Amino acid sequence: MSHSILLPRIMEVGRDACQKLPTILDSLGIKNPLIITDEMMVKLGYVDTLQTILKEVQITADVFSDTMPEPTASSIESGVQQVRHQEYDGLIALGGGSPIDSAKAISILGKFGGVINDYKFPHQVNEAGLPIIAIPTTAGTGSEVTRFTIITDETNNEKLLCVGMGFMPVAAIIDYSLTMSVPPRTTADTGIDAMTHAIEAYVSQKRNAYSDQQALAALRLIGPNLQKAYHNGEDEDAREAMMLGSTLAGIAFCNSSVALVHGMSRPIGAFFHVPHGLSNAMLLSTITEFGISGTPERYADCARALGVASFNDNDDQANMNLITYLKNLNIELKVPTLQQFGVQKTDFDALINTMCEQAFSSGSPNNNPRIPSLEEMVQLYTLLWAESSSDDVSTS
Numbered sequence: 001m002s003h004s005i006l007l008p009r010i011m012e013v014g015r016d017a018c019q020k021l022p023t024i025l026d027s028l029g030i031k032n033p034l035i036i037t038d039e040m041m042v043k044l045g046y047v048d049t050l051q052t053i054l055k056e057v058q059i060t061a062d063v064f065s066d067t068m069p070e071p072t073a074s075s076i077e078s079g080v081q082q083v084r085h086q087e088y089d090g091l092i093a094l095g096g097g098s099p100i101d102s103a104k105a106i107s108i109l110g111k112f113g114g115v116i117n118d119y120k121f122p123h124q125v126n127e128a129g130l131p132i133i134a135i136p137t138t139a140g141t142g143s144e145v146t147r148f149t150i151i152t153d154e155t156n157n158e159k160l161l162c163v164g165m166g167f168m169p170v171a172a173i174i175d176y177s178l179t180m181s182v183p184p185r186t187t188a189d190t191g192i193d194a195m196t197h198a199i200e201a202y203v204s205q206k207r208n209a210y211s212d213q214q215a216l217a218a219l220r221l222i223g224p225n226l227q228k229a230y231h232n233g234e235d236e237d238a239r240e241a242m243m244l245g246s247t248l249a250g251i252a253f254c255n256s257s258v259a260l261v262h263g264m265s266r267p268i269g270a271f272f273h274v275p276h277g278l279s280n281a282m283l284l285s286t287i288t289e290f291g292i293s294g295t296p297e298r299y300a301d302c303a304r305a306l307g308v309a310s311f312n313d314n315d316d317q318a319n320m321n322l323i324t325y326l327k328n329l330n331i332e333l334k335v336p337t338l339q340q341f342g343v344q345k346t347d348f349d350a351l352i353n354t355m356c357e358q359a360f361s362s363g364s365p366n367n368n369p370r371i372p373s374l375e376e377m378v379q380l381y382t383l384l385w386a387e388s389s390s391d392d393v394s395t396s
Helices: 017-028 039-043 046-055 077-085 097-112 184-203 209-222 226-231 236-254 260-272 276-294 296-306 315-332 345-361 374-389
Strands: 010-013 033-036 062-064 090-095 132-136 148-153 158-163 171-174
Touching: 010 017, 010 236, 017 046, 017 090, 017 132, 017 171, 033 046, 033 077, 033 097, 039 046, 039 090, 046 090, 062 077, 077 097, 090 097, 097 132, 097 148, 132 236, 148 260, 158 260, 171 236, 184 209, 184 226, 184 236, 184 260, 184 276, 184 296, 209 236, 209 296, 226 236, 226 315, 260 276, 260 345, 260 374, 276 296, 276 315, 276 374, 296 315, 345 374
Parallel strands: 010 171, 033 062, 033 090, 090 132, 132 171
Antiparallel strands: 148 158
């Protein structure tokens, strides 16, 4: 059985890779790019740095910096309008997953029109929009190497999963020096997001031999370095490993798929504005424990790749170690519970059925090694709240 593998056409990897931006633009014939970013990237001086690099080759790049965390249909609208009314021939997406996801949507909507709802899964967006050069500044979402974007439709609080070759950046610049200033909370949330990508890609029912190797390589980099990068943001070796691990995890899930954690995570983000990586972290140990029976040997491989089990441990022992590790990781990285995040139980309970509907409609839960029934998903959401109130709840 063959598998389609999709990657950016160009990838520059390593410290100061941003210096290659003019060469990349030249090779793609882009002369009038728009930088899509957020206010934090402007404040940190990263936008200035890019503009200075471009001025050396006589390129003046306009900037759209109004992207929002967890982008919405309305937050990208002014960017779409700017693209429609100017003669841009490419987009430079600078920032975390939100600016990159925003740029992907702006690329397609700016060229083809319509609203983001027109492009939601299961629709496949294979038309080429404006070419995107993605420059991630967090080690987490992997959006620089994926054919996905997530945009919230705020009219009904639904995170829309949009899929297709049209969302794949033509180039990615993986420069870990841009992550050195990322604060500990974001380092933790994006790092667990990357770990979730790798684990889900490896256990997904859409996995293949290619995605398997990327996922395991990602876990080998993330396992020993996530806590190091969290506790000491100036640890260059840890930052470099996390950046590469995040990109490999992105390649893995782009060419396999995510599964139940992501399916259940998106509605939590849409309704309660929990950052994506954080809602993944809240769910990961519970959903892993639920899914292990579907493919115990694969979860055990993940435990060994992360370095929390040895090759002498049998699968049962490795999986026990994995669950313990994931629970302890949340404690060490100070991942808040839903309750600590400020979610009200009455609001949560009232929305559980809607969240289940949205999770299933995204398609991701059906990729899980153990696919939950509606009743089981309700139970998993309920359990997530129970774990907000107690640390000793088990999924057994």
